[in-house]
Amino acid sequence: MTAASQTTSQASIPAKVWLMLLLLGALWGGSFFFARIAVKEVPPLWLVFFRVGIAALALHAYLVARGEWQTFRQTPFLPFFGLGLLNNAIPFSLIFAGQTVLGAGLASILNATTPFLTVIAANFLTRDERATPAKILGTLIGAFGAAVIVGPSVFEKLGAPLWAQVAIIGAAASYAFASVYGKRFRQVPPLVTATGQLTASTILMLPVALVVHGAPAPQLWSAGVWLAVLALALASTAFAYTLFFRILAAAGATVVSLVTLIVPVSAVLLGALFLGERLALNQFLGMAIIGAGLFVLNRGAISKPPRQA
Numbered sequence: 001m002t003a004a005s006q007t008t009s010q011a012s013i014p015a016k017v018w019l020m021l022l023l024l025g026a027l028w029g030g031s032f033f034f035a036r037i038a039v040k041e042v043p044p045l046w047l048v049f050f051r052v053g054i055a056a057l058a059l060h061a062y063l064v065a066r067g068e069w070q071t072f073r074q075t076p077f078l079p080f081f082g083l084g085l086l087n088n089a090i091p092f093s094l095i096f097a098g099q100t101v102l103g104a105g106l107a108s109i110l111n112a113t114t115p116f117l118t119v120i121a122a123n124f125l126t127r128d129e130r131a132t133p134a135k136i137l138g139t140l141i142g143a144f145g146a147a148v149i150v151g152p153s154v155f156e157k158l159g160a161p162l163w164a165q166v167a168i169i170g171a172a173a174s175y176a177f178a179s180v181y182g183k184r185f186r187q188v189p190p191l192v193t194a195t196g197q198l199t200a201s202t203i204l205m206l207p208v209a210l211v212v213h214g215a216p217a218p219q220l221w222s223a224g225v226w227l228a229v230l231a232l233a234l235a236s237t238a239f240a241y242t243l244f245f246r247i248l249a250a251a252g253a254t255v256v257s258l259v260t261l262i263v264p265v266s267a268v269l270l271g272a273l274f275l276g277e278r279l280a281l282n283q284f285l286g287m288a289i290i291g292a293g294l295f296v297l298n299r300g301a302i303s304k305p306p307r308q309a
Helices: 015-038 044-065 069-074 079-098 104-111 114-125 133-150 162-185 190-213 223-251 253-257 259-274 281-298
Strands: none
Touching: 015 104, 015 223, 015 253, 015 259, 044 069, 044 079, 044 190, 044 223, 069 190, 079 104, 079 162, 079 190, 104 133, 104 162, 104 259, 114 133, 114 162, 114 253, 114 259, 133 259, 133 281, 162 223, 162 253, 190 223, 223 253, 253 259, 259 281
């Protein structure tokens, strides 16, 4: 007589995945800066449309150049609307609306709740990414480190409208569900998934932006704003989401959500490297705390699907 039993094994995050996470954190750390510039002249929903639309066009052109556009055509398109809604249309709209009154620092801190929300969502909606004490403790430590990086100045903005703060947290929740939903695209090439998601987002955002804001007036936007929009679209969206889906396929929803803990670190380091900003003691301390949180999460962060023994 034979008996079947299920076993679950865990492994630490591979070095290659860490490198991709760090690069993705740098790209998305810059997105808050670019968005803060662009939203001064571009209505939030039109900013979302141009961000995803330009990124989608760039990825379509790249697929054609690589001779892989046929793969995109053969992939069912309808599921991309769910991914585009959860991973682009909803969170981008909420973040850009919130950033009309919130600073990038507070926005990035509120956005850093994404890993914790992802742990909860993955625990209830997946079989292979159950919540563990290490995951919960690591995400809480990381979120605390993100708050330390911004320092006391973050509390100056806590008097900002509640709706704006709730909007950023709502975006984090949407990202959490998107990471779980995106697991179904593991067998689709990351470049194709990113292209499909952004194409669907563009289709979704066009009528919404027209109804809410009316026709855009891009001819009135300054050159600096256009540069910020292009940086958002090409670096922080097209390239970034190709990395995002590579990480999601390799390591799962919980791991890819850790990028929101790295974003405040990358924003601080980018300011020091390119804007000549000096790092304060709290920023060094915050980065160390985030590092500790990521170390805790690394201990058994990747849960492999149950297998029959």
